[in-house]
Amino acid sequence: MDVDVVYQGPSGPDDRQLLAELARRYGAPLRQFFHRRTRPPGDVEDLVQETFLRLARQSGLARMEGIEGYLFQTAKSVMRDKARRTAVRVAANETEQLIFPSGDEVASPESVLLGREALDLAIQALDELPERTRTVFILHRFEQLQYKEIARRLGVSLSTVEKDIMKALVHIGARLGAA
Numbered sequence: 001m002d003v004d005v006v007y008q009g010p011s012g013p014d015d016r017q018l019l020a021e022l023a024r025r026y027g028a029p030l031r032q033f034f035h036r037r038t039r040p041p042g043d044v045e046d047l048v049q050e051t052f053l054r055l056a057r058q059s060g061l062a063r064m065e066g067i068e069g070y071l072f073q074t075a076k077s078v079m080r081d082k083a084r085r086t087a088v089r090v091a092a093n094e095t096e097q098l099i100f101p102s103g104d105e106v107a108s109p110e111s112v113l114l115g116r117e118a119l120d121l122a123i124q125a126l127d128e129l130p131e132r133t134r135t136v137f138i139l140h141r142f143e144q145l146q147y148k149e150i151a152r153r154l155g156v157s158l159s160t161v162e163k164d165i166m167k168a169l170v171h172i173g174a175r176l177g178a179a
Helices: 013-037 041-056 067-099 109-128 131-141 147-154 158-178
Strands: none
Touching: 013 041, 013 067, 041 067, 067 158, 109 131, 109 158, 131 147, 131 158, 147 158
């Protein structure tokens, strides 16, 4: 796959030419780099694209020494960021299952009472959170907004939304686990 570099950010014409040359020369080695280090390998093309997008956002690439090394350092950073996002999603899913279990069993009076108590604890735990963290959690969990939409609405980064969701889930999970 060829990587088309059309980003018109801070890069100048020399940077865009260099970026196109880097994509041509290092596209295949970069794919191999990601293929060996990621599981499942289905995200390889996205990781390559993200690496070149990050490079395109840099100005002065044409004047940079050791650009090939910088390219692979950027690739490592992209891979770490993906691993971090994946870990946050996995932990969030596990905590959500603890907080909001889904079951098809018939509710007994005891389970209804336990559910109400857990809900009360979850509400108390939500009240204990910082305002932005609580707002992020409510927008995601109860209003079903995607992380990107929450970030846009609140004027924060996607990373901030991910961290706030994780903070809320961990706090609520700990409060429910202590009950």
